């Protein structure tokens with residue numbers, strides 16, 4: 131299963147919730163595993179450095195006989211050539227098979243090591259979903275959308291990365307709007323390539339987690355055992371996520387709340403920029419007129 135959407139749209143949260151379902155194995159953002167996990171040895175979601183996490187050690191052993199840095203550098207070079215948003219219409223690149231094979235090996239090994247039935251890659255980027263489907267992996271895609279005004283507000287904020295304390299990337303309203311439109315448009319094009327895409331709105335997930343997760347599990351053919359969910363509180367166990375936003379480290383009782391701080395925090399000019407630039411898709415996803 132592949133979780134798509136622009137960052138700060140709730141993909142990590144959804145991955146953690148799906149990861150509590152029987153047989154589901156959340157891997158985090160596999161697209162960043164090569165640089166942040168293998169090369170930089172950043173912590174896994176379990177808290178151990180990537181190289182010391184028993185889960186990822188075993189996955190690497192099975193998939194590649196270990197995690198040599200040459201492998202990560204090779205995948206990053208391939209990524210640079212084939213996995214880019216502006217190349218989405220032409221994915222017939224000669225390096226595509228080798229690139230997709232690296233992901234396929236990670237997914238298969240992770241499934242075996244965890245003894246699960248579904249692995250979740252929350253890499254988010256539409257371009258990777260295109261590469262995977264063109265390369266024969268054919269993931270089921272869950273497309274998470276969130277009101278672009280909330281997404282823009284989130285990207286403006288200063289947040290420290292738990293991995294190294296450095297600030298996370300910040301974008302202005304215009305840049306966020308363009309990325310939001312590009313990613314969502316690209317994910318909307320996936321069904322034309324025969325990929326099954328299920329769209330989930332962040333706002334619906336947070337308004338009623340149980341109903342949204344039950345419907346999603348039914349569509350995905352998953353066992354919707356939601357014993358970990360009590361109203362708007364989820365009990366989360368540790369997850370071996372290779373990369374992702376800070377929410378991947380949350381363990382224990384986690385309160386699910388709809389973060390709508392943008393309503394008071396996003397200045398009117400920025401709000402107008404976002405609404406103007408993203409208008410067609412806002413209408414399509416039902417965000418038009420929602421207290422604009």
Ligand SMILES: [Zn+2]
Pocket residue numbers: 174175176177178183184185186369370371
């Ligand atoms: Zn781990």
